[in-house]
Amino acid sequence: MITSDLKIELIQKIIESSNLDLLLRIKEIIEASDSYHVNERPSIYQNLIEVRVFSDVEQAKIDKAMIQHQNGDCISDEEAQKEIQEWLED
Template identity: 50%
Template sequence: MNIAELKLGIIAQIIATDDTALLNKIQGIINDFESNSLVNEPALTYERIRVFSDEEQRKINLAVQQYENGECISDEDAQKEIQEWLED
Protein backbone atom coordinates (compact mmCIF):
# COMPACT_ATOMS: atom_id res chain seq x y z
CA MET A 1 0.00 0.00 0.00
CA ASN A 2 1.48 3.33 -0.98
CA ILE A 3 1.07 6.62 0.88
CA ALA A 4 -1.79 7.87 -1.32
CA GLU A 5 -3.78 4.67 -0.77
CA LEU A 6 -3.14 4.86 2.97
CA LYS A 7 -4.34 8.48 3.11
CA LEU A 8 -7.50 7.68 1.15
CA GLY A 9 -8.25 4.73 3.41
CA ILE A 10 -7.88 6.84 6.54
CA ILE A 11 -10.00 9.63 5.08
CA ALA A 12 -12.73 7.14 4.16
CA GLN A 13 -12.74 5.76 7.71
CA ILE A 14 -12.92 9.27 9.18
CA ILE A 15 -15.84 10.19 6.94
CA ALA A 16 -17.67 6.98 7.81
CA THR A 17 -17.45 7.40 11.60
CA ASP A 18 -19.79 9.29 13.90
CA ASP A 19 -17.67 8.55 16.99
CA THR A 20 -16.92 11.99 18.45
CA ALA A 21 -14.32 10.61 20.87
CA LEU A 22 -12.40 8.97 18.03
CA LEU A 23 -12.54 12.11 15.92
CA ASN A 24 -11.29 14.19 18.87
CA LYS A 25 -8.38 11.76 19.36
CA ILE A 26 -7.49 12.01 15.68
CA GLN A 27 -7.62 15.80 15.88
CA GLY A 28 -5.39 15.71 18.96
CA ILE A 29 -2.84 13.51 17.22
CA ILE A 30 -2.76 15.85 14.25
CA ASN A 31 -2.42 18.91 16.49
CA ASP A 32 0.37 17.27 18.52
CA PHE A 33 2.21 16.31 15.36
CA GLU A 34 1.97 19.80 13.90
CA SER A 35 3.11 21.50 17.11
CA ASN A 36 6.07 19.13 17.51
CA SER A 37 7.38 19.60 13.99
CA LEU A 38 10.71 21.39 14.06
CA VAL A 39 10.73 22.26 10.37
CA ASN A 40 8.07 23.03 7.81
CA GLU A 41 9.29 20.35 5.43
CA PRO A 42 7.44 17.08 4.96
CA ALA A 43 8.90 14.08 6.72
CA LEU A 44 10.76 11.56 4.62
CA THR A 45 8.84 8.42 3.90
CA TYR A 46 10.27 5.09 2.92
CA GLU A 47 8.38 2.47 0.99
CA ARG A 48 9.29 -1.16 1.31
CA ILE A 49 10.74 -2.73 -1.81
CA ARG A 50 9.77 -6.33 -2.45
CA VAL A 51 12.75 -8.47 -3.45
CA PHE A 52 11.77 -11.74 -5.07
CA SER A 53 13.46 -15.00 -4.23
CA ASP A 54 15.24 -16.84 -7.04
CA GLU A 55 12.31 -19.26 -7.33
CA GLU A 56 9.74 -16.45 -7.46
CA GLN A 57 11.76 -14.59 -10.09
CA ARG A 58 12.08 -17.80 -12.13
CA LYS A 59 8.29 -18.23 -12.08
CA ILE A 60 7.75 -14.60 -13.05
CA ASN A 61 10.20 -14.89 -15.94
CA LEU A 62 8.49 -18.08 -17.11
CA ALA A 63 5.06 -16.41 -16.97
CA VAL A 64 6.33 -13.42 -18.96
CA GLN A 65 7.88 -15.72 -21.54
CA GLN A 66 4.65 -17.72 -21.85
CA TYR A 67 2.67 -14.50 -22.29
CA GLU A 68 5.06 -13.23 -24.95
CA ASN A 69 4.76 -16.57 -26.80
CA GLY A 70 0.97 -16.35 -26.75
CA GLU A 71 0.70 -19.30 -24.38
CA CYS A 72 -2.15 -17.79 -22.40
CA ILE A 73 -5.88 -17.14 -22.54
CA SER A 74 -7.85 -14.02 -21.75
CA ASP A 75 -9.62 -13.58 -18.44
CA GLU A 76 -12.93 -13.72 -20.30
CA ASP A 77 -12.07 -17.11 -21.82
CA ALA A 78 -10.83 -18.38 -18.46
CA GLN A 79 -14.10 -17.33 -16.80
CA LYS A 80 -16.06 -19.14 -19.53
CA GLU A 81 -14.01 -22.32 -18.96
CA ILE A 82 -14.54 -22.12 -15.20
CA GLN A 83 -18.27 -21.65 -15.68
CA GLU A 84 -18.39 -24.68 -18.00
CA TRP A 85 -16.51 -26.78 -15.42
CA LEU A 86 -18.92 -25.71 -12.70
CA GLU A 87 -21.94 -26.61 -14.83
CA ASP A 88 -20.68 -30.15 -15.51
Protein backbone atom coordinates (compact mmCIF):
# COMPACT_ATOMS: atom_id res chain seq x y z
CA MET A 1 0.00 0.00 0.00
CA ILE A 2 1.26 3.45 -0.88
CA THR A 3 1.83 5.81 2.06
CA SER A 4 -0.43 8.50 0.64
CA ASP A 5 -3.27 5.97 0.16
CA LEU A 6 -2.91 4.78 3.74
CA LYS A 7 -2.97 8.37 5.04
CA ILE A 8 -6.15 9.12 3.11
CA GLU A 9 -7.80 5.92 4.38
CA LEU A 10 -6.86 6.74 7.98
CA ILE A 11 -8.04 10.35 7.67
CA GLN A 12 -11.40 9.18 6.35
CA LYS A 13 -11.82 6.65 9.17
CA ILE A 14 -10.89 9.26 11.78
CA ILE A 15 -13.42 11.74 10.38
CA GLU A 16 -16.16 9.09 10.36
CA SER A 17 -15.42 7.92 13.91
CA SER A 18 -17.41 9.18 16.88
CA ASN A 19 -15.51 6.98 19.35
CA LEU A 20 -13.91 9.51 21.68
CA ASP A 21 -11.64 6.95 23.35
CA LEU A 22 -10.28 5.80 20.01
CA LEU A 23 -9.70 9.35 18.80
CA LEU A 24 -7.91 10.27 22.04
CA ARG A 25 -5.67 7.20 21.69
CA ILE A 26 -4.85 8.13 18.11
CA LYS A 27 -4.00 11.65 19.26
CA GLU A 28 -1.70 10.28 21.98
CA ILE A 29 0.11 8.04 19.51
CA ILE A 30 0.65 10.90 17.09
CA GLU A 31 1.84 13.27 19.82
CA ALA A 32 4.18 10.60 21.23
CA SER A 33 5.82 10.02 17.89
CA ASP A 34 9.19 11.71 17.59
CA SER A 35 9.27 11.39 13.84
CA TYR A 36 5.79 12.46 12.77
CA HIS A 37 6.28 14.23 9.45
CA VAL A 38 4.18 14.54 6.36
CA ASN A 39 6.55 14.01 3.47
CA GLU A 40 4.09 14.92 0.75
CA ARG A 41 2.99 18.24 -0.63
CA PRO A 42 -0.08 19.64 1.22
CA SER A 43 -1.74 20.22 -2.17
CA ILE A 44 -2.36 16.46 -2.37
CA TYR A 45 -4.97 16.80 0.37
CA GLN A 46 -6.46 20.20 -0.47
CA ASN A 47 -9.40 18.88 -2.49
CA LEU A 48 -9.90 15.68 -0.50
CA ILE A 49 -11.93 17.01 2.42
CA GLU A 50 -12.57 20.19 4.31
CA VAL A 51 -11.42 19.84 7.91
CA ARG A 52 -12.71 22.12 10.66
CA VAL A 53 -10.08 22.67 13.34
CA PHE A 54 -11.61 23.66 16.67
CA SER A 55 -10.03 26.14 19.05
CA ASP A 56 -8.95 24.86 22.47
CA VAL A 57 -12.07 26.40 24.05
CA GLU A 58 -14.37 24.81 21.45
CA GLN A 59 -12.67 21.43 21.81
CA ALA A 60 -12.96 21.58 25.62
CA LYS A 61 -16.71 22.23 25.32
CA ILE A 62 -17.07 19.36 22.86
CA ASP A 63 -15.10 17.01 25.12
CA LYS A 64 -17.24 18.02 28.12
CA ALA A 65 -20.44 17.42 26.16
CA MET A 66 -19.22 14.02 24.96
CA ILE A 67 -18.45 12.97 28.55
CA GLN A 68 -21.86 14.21 29.71
CA HIS A 69 -23.52 12.21 26.93
CA GLN A 70 -21.56 9.06 27.79
CA ASN A 71 -22.61 9.46 31.44
CA GLY A 72 -26.25 9.87 30.45
CA ASP A 73 -26.34 13.50 31.62
CA CYS A 74 -28.49 14.64 28.72
CA ILE A 75 -32.04 14.78 27.45
CA SER A 76 -33.50 14.07 24.05
CA ASP A 77 -34.38 16.79 21.58
CA GLU A 78 -38.04 15.92 22.12
CA GLU A 79 -37.70 16.45 25.88
CA ALA A 80 -35.84 19.72 25.34
CA GLN A 81 -38.53 21.00 22.98
CA LYS A 82 -41.20 20.10 25.53
CA GLU A 83 -39.32 21.98 28.28
CA ILE A 84 -38.89 25.02 26.04
CA GLN A 85 -42.59 25.00 25.16
CA GLU A 86 -43.55 24.77 28.85
CA TRP A 87 -41.15 27.62 29.65
CA LEU A 88 -42.64 29.79 26.90
CA GLU A 89 -46.18 29.13 28.11
CA ASP A 90 -45.39 30.30 31.65
